[in-house]
Amino acid sequence: MAWSIAQVARMSKVTSRTLRHYDEIGLLAPARVGTNGYRYYEREQLLTLQQILVMRELGLGLDAITQIVHQGRDQVEVLRLHRSWLEAERDRFQRLADTVSRTIAELEEETEGGENVNATSMDHWFDGFDDPERQQALQQEARERWGAETVDAANAKVTGGAKQWWAENGQQWAEQVTALVALIDAGHDPADEQVQAVIEGHHRWLSRMWTPNRESYTGLGDVYADDPRFRENFDRTDPRLAEFLRAAMAEFARTRLA
Numbered sequence: 001m002a003w004s005i006a007q008v009a010r011m012s013k014v015t016s017r018t019l020r021h022y023d024e025i026g027l028l029a030p031a032r033v034g035t036n037g038y039r040y041y042e043r044e045q046l047l048t049l050q051q052i053l054v055m056r057e058l059g060l061g062l063d064a065i066t067q068i069v070h071q072g073r074d075q076v077e078v079l080r081l082h083r084s085w086l087e088a089e090r091d092r093f094q095r096l097a098d099t100v101s102r103t104i105a106e107l108e109e110e111t112e113g114g115e116n117v118n119a120t121s122m123d124h125w126f127d128g129f130d131d132p133e134r135q136q137a138l139q140q141e142a143r144e145r146w147g148a149e150t151v152d153a154a155n156a157k158v159t160g161g162a163k164q165w166w167a168e169n170g171q172q173w174a175e176q177v178t179a180l181v182a183l184i185d186a187g188h189d190p191a192d193e194q195v196q197a198v199i200e201g202h203h204r205w206l207s208r209m210w211t212p213n214r215e216s217y218t219g220l221g222d223v224y225a226d227d228p229r230f231r232e233n234f235d236r237t238d239p240r241l242a243e244f245l246r247a248a249m250a251e252f253a254r255t256r257l258a
Contacts, residue, residue: 002031002040012049019049027066028052054086095228099235176202180245181238190248199252214257221249 009016022028023039028048030039041049048069055065179198188195206212212220224230225246234242 002042003046005030005039005041008041008046008049011046012053014049014053022052025062025066027062027069092228095232096235099232100239102236172201172205176205177237177241180248181241184238184240184244190244191251195248196252196256199248200256202249203252203257212253212257214253217253217257218250221246221253224249 003011005016005019008014009019019028019039023030028045031042031045032040034040051069052065055068056062176198180195183192183195183198203212203217206220224234225242231242234245
C-alpha cells in the first residue's frame, strides 16, 4: 500500500514542503515517484518518518538524524534506541519538574524577616564541592573545552581547593546572582547598561581564576544554560536566570571582549 505525499503530510502533521526537503537532503526519499511527479510513500518510509520525528522532538539536528537513519541498523534496534532516549527525556523532565517544585516551595516559604528564601538562600551552589569524583569529572571536561593550559593556570590560583575558594569568594557570586534576579524582576533586558555592569563584575570575578575571551565567555554562558548540573542550580535560584545570563554574557562578550 502506498500513500501520497499529501496523505503522509496529513497523517504525520508534517508539511509537504518539509517532506520534499527531507528528500532533497537525502534523509527520507519516497518509495517511488509517479509519472505525474507525485511522491508516494510505503510502510517502510512511514516507519522511518516516525523515527525522524522522534529524534527531532529530542532536539537532534538533521545532520545527526541523517547519520542515524542511514547506519543500516535493524528497525527494532533503532526503536529500542528511541525508547531509551524517550525514557531519558522523561527523566530529564521529571528533574526539571522537581526543580520547579522546589522553587515554588522556596517562593512560598518566608523567612522570619519576611524575605523570600529563594532570594537569599544560595547554599545549593556549594553542594558537591567535597565530591572528588565530581570535581575530577568537571576538571576533565574543562580541559577538553578550554584547554589544559587554561585549566592548570586557573587551578594554580585556586589554592586550598574549590570548596575553600568558594567559601572565600562565593559571597560575591551570590550578590551578582541576586542583583541579576532583581533586574529581571524590574523588566531589564540582558543588554541593558545595569545588567551589563553586573556581568562586567562577573567577568572580573572569574578573572581571579582565568580570564575568558569572547569565545570562551560566550561558551561559558552556554554551559550555564545547557549543562543540567549547572542549570539545576540556576533554576533553583530562579527559572528565568540561566537563559537571561546566557544572553547577557553573550552580549558582554560581543561588545566588550576581544
